[in-house]
Amino acid sequence: MKFFFTTEQSWFDKWDEFLTKESRGTHLQHSVWLNSYKSYGFTTELFLLVEENNDIIGGFIAVIAKKAFFKFYIIPQGPIIKLSKEFYLKDCFEQIHIRSKHLKCCYAQFSIPISNNLLIKDYVYGENVREWIPEPFESGNKFKYIYSGYGMNWVDLSEFTDFDSYLKSLKSQVRRNIKLAYQRNDDCYYLSNKSTIDDLELLYELVLLNAKQFHYSVRSFKDVGNSLLNLLYKGQGVFQSISNNSEIVSTGFSIKHHNYLVYLFGGTKRMKPDTKSGYLIHASNIKMSIENGYPGYNISMGGSEGVRDFKRKFASEEIYFNKPHYFCVHNALVFNIFKSFEKILKKHKGVISKYLK
Numbered sequence: 628m629k630f631f632f633t634t635e636q637s638w639f640d641k642w643d644e645f646l647t648k649e650s651r652g653t654h655l656q657h658s659v660w661l662n663s664y665k666s667y668g669f670t671t672e673l674f675l676l677v678e679e680n681n682d683i684i685g686g687f688i689a690v691i692a693k694k695a696f697f698k699f700y701i702i703p704q705g706p707i708i709k710l711s712k713e714f715y716l717k718d719c720f721e722q723i724h725i726r727s728k729h730l731k732c733c734y735a736q737f738s739i740p741i742s743n744n745l746l747i748k749d750y751v752y753g754e755n756v757r758e759w760i761p762e763p764f765e766s767g768n769k770f771k772y773i774y775s776g777y778g779m780n781w782v783d784l785s786e787f788t789d790f791d792s793y794l795k796s797l798k799s800q801v802r803r804n805i806k807l808a809y810q811r812n813d814d815c816y817y818l819s820n821k822s823t824i825d826d827l828e829l830l831y832e833l834v835l836l837n838a839k840q841f842h843y844s845v846r847s848f849k850d851v852g853n854s855l856l857n858l859l860y861k862g863q864g865v866f867q868s869i870s871n872n873s874e875i876v877s878t879g880f881s882i883k884h885h886n887y888l889v890y891l892f893g894g895t896k897r898m899k900p901d902t903k904s905g906y907l908i909h910a911s912n913i914k915m916s917i918e919n920g921y922p923g924y925n926i927s928m929g930g931s932e933g934v935r936d937f938k939r940k941f942a943s944e945e946i947y948f949n950k951p952h953y954f955c956v957h958n959a960l961v962f963n964i965f966k967s968f969e970k971i972l973k974k975h976k977g978v979i980s981k982y983l984k
Contacts, residue, residue, distance in 0.1 A: 668694070702737035864882060
C-alpha cells in the first residue's frame, strides 16, 4: 500500500469512478461537484491510498478555502474507504492533520458518516472508527461555509418490486396528490447528455425563483452550472423538468450514487389550480429507483419545516449521523480573528460568503 496527495486530473477521474462503485461514495466527495467551489477561488486536492497495482483503497478530496491570511482545510464528507478496509481510516485522519498543518491552514475539519441505523448501514461507518481519530481533533463544526454531510433522509424501497405497491403503502391523500400530479401536468422528462448549459440554466431559474420568494439563499448558476452539466455528461446528474401547458412548473436536481439517488434541490411554481407538480419530482425519482432495483431514495436533509413535512409524505425517515464533525485548530490567533469577524457579521451570512468568495 502507498499513499500520496495529487491534483492530477487523471487521478480525480479514477477517484470519481471509484465512488460510483463504493457504497460509501457520495457527491460530497465527487471532484466535479467540489469543483463548483473553484468559483469562490477555492482549490481542491486529492489524498489517495492505493494498492501496488494502483487500485484505489480509499481517500478523500479536501477543499482548501483561502482568503487573505485565512485558510481552511475542509473534507465535506469522508474519508471514503472500501468495505473491510476501514482500518486505513487511521492513516487518513493522521494525514488530514499533517497535511493541513503543512499547508499552514489555521483550521481543518472532516465529517465522517457514522450511524447504527440498519437502514443505511451500507453507506456509513460504525462507532468503532472513532478510536482512530487522533487527539488534536475535537467533535464539532466551526466552519459552516462549505456544506458538510450530517445525515440521510431515507425512503426505504427494499420491500417494493413495483411503483404501484409503493403507492399503496402511502396515505390516501398522498396517493391522490401523486395521481393528480400525473393527470394535471403535460410532461415529465429527464435531461439527457445532449442537453446544453442553456437547458440547465432554464431549469435552475425555478430554484432561484423559489429562493427569492421564500427568502433563503442558494448558489448562483454561475457557481454551479458547469459542475451540474459535467455531472449530466458523466451520467450521474438526474435533472427533471415538469411542464404544464408547455410552461416549466417544477424542476428537480438529483445525483446518482452507488445504488441510490440523492435529491439535491429543486423549484416549483405556485399554480392555481394547484397542479401538484412538486409531487411528481419525487414520485418519478422513486419510480426510477424501484425500476433500477435501488434499496432506497435519499430525499435529502434540511429545508423549512414545511419542506421537511412535504418530504415525510413519501415515507422518508430523517437519519442523523452520530456526531460526524471533527475539527482541529492549528493557528488559534488567526482562527479567533476569523470567528470574531464572523460574530460581528453573523446576521449577514452572505457578507462573509461573498468575502470568502
